[in-house]
Each structure stands twice: as structure tokens, then as C-alpha cells.
Amino acid sequence: MSFAWLKQYMPRGIYARAALILLLPVIVVQLVVSVVFIQRHFEQVTRQMSSAAAREVRLVLSVIENAPSRTAIESAAAQLAPLAITVTPVSAQALSEGNQRIWYDFSGIIVIDRLMSAVPEIKTVDLSFDRRVRLVLDTALGAVQVTFDRRRVSAVAPHQLLVNMVFFSVIITVIAFIYMRNQLRPIKRLAVAAEAFGRGRAVPYSPAGATEVRAAGTAFVDMRNRIERQIETRTLMLSGVSHDLRTPLTRMRLSLSMLDDDEREALEQDVDDMQRMIDAFLSFAKGESEGEPECVDPVALTKTIVEDAQRAGQPVTLNEVEGEGTAMLRPLAMRRALDNLVSNAVRYGGRAEVSIRVTEKSLRFRVEDDGPGIPEEQRADAQRPFIRLDPARNQDQGSGVGLGLAIATDIARAHGGTLRLGRSSRMGGLRADIVIAR
Incomplete structure (x- = not known):
């Protein structure tokens, strides 16, 4: 039997789930104990005491019926003084008053039923x-x-056991929840540190808590340090190689300037291509770590990128703007990612359209073109560095080293988001979405 339908009713937070795990057994025990207590104490004990009281009432009834007259009832009942039962003649209207009890007097239900069934002459039972x-x-x-004392038919304050049980259960639950919160706090801190690192931020974190949580925290710290060293090594390597190549390229440009125009044009084109490759390497090297996150208006950032592209003569338009607000972004890195997507769209298609949607939970940048697009089975490879898809994209439109989508993918991941590639339903070409959770 599947219980998957229960998942939609389960709390999502670890504190809420811990509270549920803590409270559910307590509530079940409370219910079980309450049912047993009511059955054993309220019903059986009250039934026995009510039966004993009914026999005494029947004894009083026999004495009253043996009285010579109505006026002699009280004097006849005086001989029953040891029973502590008061007998008083009343008007016939009292017979139709009806039974009465306080709403929370659950034992009164059994008392009324037992007395009236044992002594049919009883017409009214008033427990108020x-x-x-x-x-x-x-x-x-x-x-x-x-009239007689209520203690003769049921226990005094029978609800005290339930009240004490609930009271001390609440106290114990609160103490247990405080202790459990202290145990869950290191897990929460680990989750916050892992989420921040996934978004490209490093928050201070030191392992704490139980042995298992401390081991997980230590593994996370080691993993974070290793990834940071790898990123730093990659950045230094690509930056160093790119920087070292600029000097011979500069000398080549000076040497080419002394050649004839016919010989110089083709060679200068090769030098320009090499310069663009070096710039792409540098962009890829610093794509993840360019700048610190800050509060940015994504709509204004998108409009600025489109306006700059239009001033550069690129056929780019701003198609749709939905929603408003701010988000924590690295503006330089996000600008680089969108510039790459726009440049790719213009290079491989005739025109490009940019749109943005801001909601309470997410932020989506979209760039579409009317080019050939990328087949679905090759979209994952297209986001890998140094991968060029010859059948899918027309490389004759410009030179490159296959880093445009890789840079955009790295920047999206550094913001805790993702780059999604698909086919544009409006323009028929590639649709590239950068989706970031707010």
C-alpha cells in the first residue's frame, strides 16, 4: 500500500518534522491512556459506586413508602441519618424538570444512566x-x-489525572524540543553553509554537534576547500597562460604592421582570432568569481545590456518584462553571461530577443534567436567548455573556442541557478534561459 499521498501533508522544515516526530508519540500515548482511564475509572468505578448509591436510594424509598402520611416523610427518614441522605417532599412539578449535568461532567452520564435504571421511581437526576x-x-x-454527597457516586475531580497528564506532557515535550533544537542547529548551519556555497558564497562554518553531524560538516569543509583550490588553480593557470600569450601577440602585431597590405590582412585576422580566444579564456577563468553578490535590479540590468548591444549595431530587442524587484547577483558576471548568450544568438541567427521575468521565488533571463538551434541530444554537451557543435551551429559566422555557453553555465551555477537550453516556439531557434532562485 502506497502512502505517497501523505507527503503533501508533511511539513518540509527539519524543525517542524522533528516536532511532529516528538509530538506524535506523545499524543498517541495520551489518547491510549485517556481511553483506558475513561473505561477503567470513569465507567467501571463510577458504575460500581452508582450501583451502591442506588441500593441506598432504594432503602430510602422503602422507608418513605412505609411512612403513614406525606407529612411524616421527613420524620420517617430521620432514622436513616447514618446514610447522610436528606429527604424532602417537593411539588409534583419537580418530576418534569429533566436531568441536568455540567457539560464536562462525563462521569455524570454513567451516574444518571445507572441510577435511573436501578431505581425506576427516579424521574429527575440533577448533578448541577x-x-x-x-x-x-x-x-x-x-x-x-x-440529596446526598456526589462523592458517593463518582470520584472527586476525576479530571485531575488527565489534567496532570497533559500538563506534565507539555513540560516534558518543551524540554525535549529545546534539547532536540540544540541537536538540529548544527544540521541547519551545515545546510545554510552548503546552500550558500552552491550559490557562490562562502559563509563561516565550523563543524559542531553530534559525531555524525560533525563528520558530515568536516567532509563539507574539506570538499569546499578542495573545490576552492581547484577553482583558484584553474583561474591562475588560464590567467597565466593568457597573460603570457599577450606579449608574443603584441610583437606579432608590430611585425605585421611592417608588411605589405596584401600579406598583412590574412595574418592580422589570425592574430585577432587568437586575441579573441585569449579573452575567452580569461572570461572563463574569472566567470565564477567576478565580483561579490549585491542587491541588483535585474530588469534595469537587462535593459542596459540590450541598449548596449543595440548601440554596438547588434539586432537585439527587449521582448518582454514581467514583474519587478531586486535580487542578489554579481552584476559583472551576470552581464558577461547575458552578453555571451546575446552574442551567440546574433552570431548564429539573424536577430535576438531578450526577456525577463521576476517572481517571488525565481528570476528568469531568456534569450531567443531565429538560428538553427541545438538538437536536444547535444544540449548538454553544448554547455561543456571547449565543445563546438559543427552540425548544429554555423561556425563560419565567427570564430570561437566553445566557451560562450560554458561561461554562462558556470555563472548561472555560481548564482545557485541553472542554464536551460531549448527550442524557441516564437522564433524557431535556440532558447537559452538562466533561472535563479530568489
Whole structure:
């Protein structure tokens, strides 16, 4: 039997789930104990005490019926003084008053039922008096009121056990929850540090808590340090190689300037291509770590990128702007990612359209073109560095080293988001979405 439908009703936070795990057994025990207590104490004990009281009432009834007249009822009942039962004649209207009890007096239900079934002459049972039981009997001498102590038919304050049980359960639950919160706090701190690192931020974190949590925290710290060293090594390597190549390229440009125009044009084109490759290497090297996150208006950033592209003569338009607000972004890195997507769209298609949507939970940048697009089975490879898809993209439109989408992918991941590639339903070409959670 599948219980998958229960997942939609389960809390999502670790504190809420811990509280549920803690409270559910307590509530179940409370219910079980309450049911057993009510059955054993309220029902059986109250039933036995009510049966004993009913026999005493029947004894009083026999004494009343043996009285010579109605006026002699009280004097006849005086001989029952040791029973501590008061007998008083009342008017016949009292017979139709109906049974009465306080709404929370659950034992009163059993008392009324037991007394009336054991003594049919009882017409009214009133339990609303303060610790007294009032009975109205229909005797041969008329209506008679019989009163006695409530403790003779049920326990005094029978709800005290339930109240104490609930009270001390709440105290124990609060103490247990405080202790459990202290145990869950290191897990919460680890989750916050891992989420921040996934978004490209490093927050201070030191392992703490139980042995297992401390081991997981230590593994996370080691992993974070190793990844940071790898990123730093990659950045230094690509930056160093690119920087070292600029000097011979500069000398080549000076040497080419002395050649004839016919010989110089093709060679200068090769030098320009090499310069663009070096710039791409540098962009890829610093794509993840360019700048610190800051509060940015994504709509204004998108409009600025489109306006700059239009001033550069690129056929780019801003198609749709939905929503407004701010988000924590690295503006330089995000600008580089969108510039790469726009440049790719213009290079491989005739025109490009940019749109942005801002919601309460996410931020989406979209760039579409009318080019050939990328087949679905090759979209994952297209986001890998140094991969060029010859059949899918027309490389004759410009030179490159296959880093445009890789840079955009790295920047999206550094923001805790993702780059999604698909086919544009409007323009028929490639659709590139950068989706970031807010």
C-alpha cells in the first residue's frame, strides 16, 4: 500500500518534522491512556459506586413508602441519618424538570444512566449542584427530593489525572524540543553553509554537534576547500597562460604592421582570432568569481545590456518584462553571461530577443534567436567548455573556442541557478534561459 499521498501533508522544515516526530508519540500515548482511564475509572468505578448509591436510594424509598402520611416523610427518614441522605417532599412539578449535568461532567452520564435504571421511581437526576446529587422520586406519597454527597457516586475531580497528564506532557515535550533544537542547529548551519556555497558564497562554518553531524560538516569543509583550490588553480593557470600569450601577440602585431597590405590582412585576422580566444579564456577563468553578490535590479540590468548591444549595431530587442524587484547577483558576471548568450544568438541567427521575468521565488533571463538551434541530444554537451557543435551551429559566422555557453553555465551555477537550453516556439531557434532562485 502506497502512502505517497501523505507527503503533501508533511511539513518540509527539519524543525517542524522533528516536532511532529516528538509530538506524535506523545499524543498517541495520551489518547491510549485517556481511553483506558475513561473505561477503567470513569465507567467501571463510577458504575460500581452508582450501583451502591442506588441500593441506598432504594432503602430510602422503602422507608418513605412505609411512612403513614406525606407529612411524616421527613420524620420517617430521620432514622436513616447514618446514610447522610436528606429527604424532602417537593411539588409534583419537580418530576418534569429533566436531568441536568455540567457539560464536562462525563462521569455524570454513567451516574444518571445507572441510577435511573436501578431505581425506576427516579424521574429527575440533577448533578448541577456543587458536589451534591439531587434526585426527584415519584413515590406513593407524592414527589420526594433526595440529596446526598456526589462523592458517593463518582470520584472527586476525576479530571485531575488527565489534567496532570497533559500538563506534565507539555513540560516534558518543551524540554525535549529545546534539547532536540540544540541537536538540529548544527544540521541547519551545515545546510545554510552548503546552500550558500552552491550559490557562490562562502559563509563561516565550523563543524559542531553530534559525531555524525560533525563528520558530515568536516567532509563539507574539506570538499569546499578542495573545490576552492581547484577553482583558484584553474583561474591562475588560464590567467597565466593568457597573460603570457599577450606579449608574443603584441610583437606579432608590430611585425605585421611592417608588411605589405596584401600579406598583412590574412595574418592580422589570425592574430585577432587568437586575441579573441585569449579573452575567452580569461572570461572563463574569472566567470565564477567576478565580483561579490549585491542587491541588483535585474530588469534595469537587462535593459542596459540590450541598449548596449543595440548601440554596438547588434539586432537585439527587449521582448518582454514581467514583474519587478531586486535580487542578489554579481552584476559583472551576470552581464558577461547575458552578453555571451546575446552574442551567440546574433552570431548564429539573424536577430535576438531578450526577456525577463521576476517572481517571488525565481528570476528568469531568456534569450531567443531565429538560428538553427541545438538538437536536444547535444544540449548538454553544448554547455561543456571547449565543445563546438559543427552540425548544429554555423561556425563560419565567427570564430570561437566553445566557451560562450560554458561561461554562462558556470555563472548561472555560481548564482545557485541553472542554464536551460531549448527550442524557441516564437522564433524557431535556440532558447537559452538562466533561472535563479530568489
